Each structure stands twice: as C-alpha cells, then as structure tokens.
Amino acid sequence: MAPIPKRGTVAVTGAAGFLGGWTVRLLLDRGYRVRACVRDVDDPSRTAFLKAMPGYASGRLTLHAADLDRDGCYDEIFRGCHGVAHIAHVSTYEDQAYVARVCDHIIRSVEASGSVTRVVLTSSIAAVISEADIYEVARRPVFYEDRYPDESNPKRTPDRGQGYSMGKLHAERAFADAAESSGRWDAITCCPGDNVGPILSAHQKDMGPWQHNIETMLLGKYLQNGAYRPWMTVDVRDDALAHIGLLESTEVANGERFIAWSTDMRRVEDI
Numbered sequence: 001m002a003p004i005p006k007r008g009t010v011a012v013t014g015a016a017g018f019l020g021g022w023t024v025r026l027l028l029d030r031g032y033r034v035r036a037c038v039r040d041v042d043d044p045s046r047t048a049f050l051k052a053m054p055g056y057a058s059g060r061l062t063l064h065a066a067d068l069d070r071d072g073c074y075d076e077i078f079r080g081c082h083g084v085a086h087i088a089h090v091s092t093y094e095d096q097a098y099v100a101r102v103c104d105h106i107i108r109s110v111e112a113s114g115s116v117t118r119v120v121l122t123s124s125i126a127a128v129i130s131e132a133d134i135y136e137v138a139r140r141p142v143f144y145e146d147r148y149p150d151e152s153n154p155k156r157t158p159d160r161g162q163g164y165s166m167g168k169l170h171a172e173r174a175f176a177d178a179a180e181s182s183g184r185w186d187a188i189t190c191c192p193g194d195n196v197g198p199i200l201s202a203h204q205k206d207m208g209p210w211q212h213n214i215e216t217m218l219l220g221k222y223l224q225n226g227a228y229r230p231w232m233t234v235d236v237r238d239d240a241l242a243h244i245g246l247l248e249s250t251e252v253a254n255g256e257r258f259i260a261w262s263t264d265m266r267r268v269e270d271i
Contacts, residue, residue, distance in 0.1 A: 193261025
C-alpha cells in the first residue's frame, strides 16, 4: 500500500494520552491535518492541552468524541482520513472476548471509511517479552521484532497477569489479517518499550505507569509490581516519531512489526 500523503489527514485514537498527545503534536508540526479522538471532548482536564496546540484555532486539528466501548464510534471520524494511529487502550484486558470485539468494530470503521490506506497499531514490549516463566528471558535473551512470548505456557492466562500481552497480540493479528483480506489498506505494528519524557498535560502524570513509577520513586514510595524486569525505555517523542515514520514509510509491508525502545536496559535498582 502507499504511505499516507504529505499533509494528509490522520486520525489519532487515545489522543489525550501520553503517547497520543505527542503523536498529535508532532503530526501538526509536520503539516498534517489531525482528528484527535478522545472519550470526552468537554473535559478540559484532558483536552485543554490539545486545544492549545497550533492548528486547533485554524481547524487543522479537530477533536472528536469516541468511546471505544461503543461499536461504530469511529465511523464518521475515519471517513476521509488517509491514516490512523491507533494508540488508544481498551477499558480492560482481562476479558479477551471484549478485546476482540473492540478490534472488530475499529476494523469495520477502517473498512467503511473508503479512504484509510494505513493503520499504525500501538502494541507493546509486552507482545515481545511478556514471560509467564521468569527464566524464559534467560533462555532467549535476544529481543527482536519476530520474537514473541511463549504462547504455549499454560500460565499465560489473563488471571495470571498476561491479559495485556494477549490482547496486544490479538490486536496485531486481527488488524494484519483484516488488512490482508481487504487489500485496500495495510496495518503496521509499533511495539514501544517504557515511555518516559515530558508530559503535555497534568493528567498524564498518572496515565502511564513509567511516569508514575518515576514520581513515586522521587517520593520514596515506589512499590515494585509483579512484572520484575529491567526497563527498556524510549523517549515518548521518539516513539511518536516512530509511529509517524511508519505512516509515511514506503518500505514497510502489512503485518510487519517494529520495536521502539532503547537498546540499553536499565535495572530497576539503578533507576
């Protein structure tokens, strides 16, 4: 498929979030028209920073209400768009049937748009190295785009904390399969690591785990979660640029996935 045209129109789901907000801002910097999708356009705590961006007053940036839990919420928004940066999170990853339903209705909106030729899907480091067996990383210490968690492990279930990883992999495959069947658009996956960097709005301090973890460390209140592993950090701005680069690239193919994180590993103890 062709990349999106320069200065074309891009829909960004999850636009009020940490990564989503930076993707909106950097798309505007590159001259694109952006349709920013948020749950509530009338919540200033989450949308004021978007409305303050260059492009909003002129109409190059528009805000659109979209509730992931409502089928068809993107139908009108995607119509006329050239690309979609699908960054939004579902409400829960514990119910895999729900995750599948959300993927299906977003895919239907892409199909119905008649204009979208590329979707860049935000997956995660968890779709590469989320291990139910803590020794698996020791056995397979090289992390690359075609590496997947051990999906045959019987402990790989939502109630064992693997729902997020399972949901991300389901989305990767669902979008790639749908795009292949369509032949009109393609789906490229970006697998970010642990996003760190400057927030654009106060609410984002609590919206991403790594920013919040850094805060609690500074406050002396950090509690290690169950997924003990080194941090594979990425500057959120680089992550956003990776998404934009995948929208623009002439070299990528449907179903390909790309890692976006530093080659340096930072031990939690060192941080």
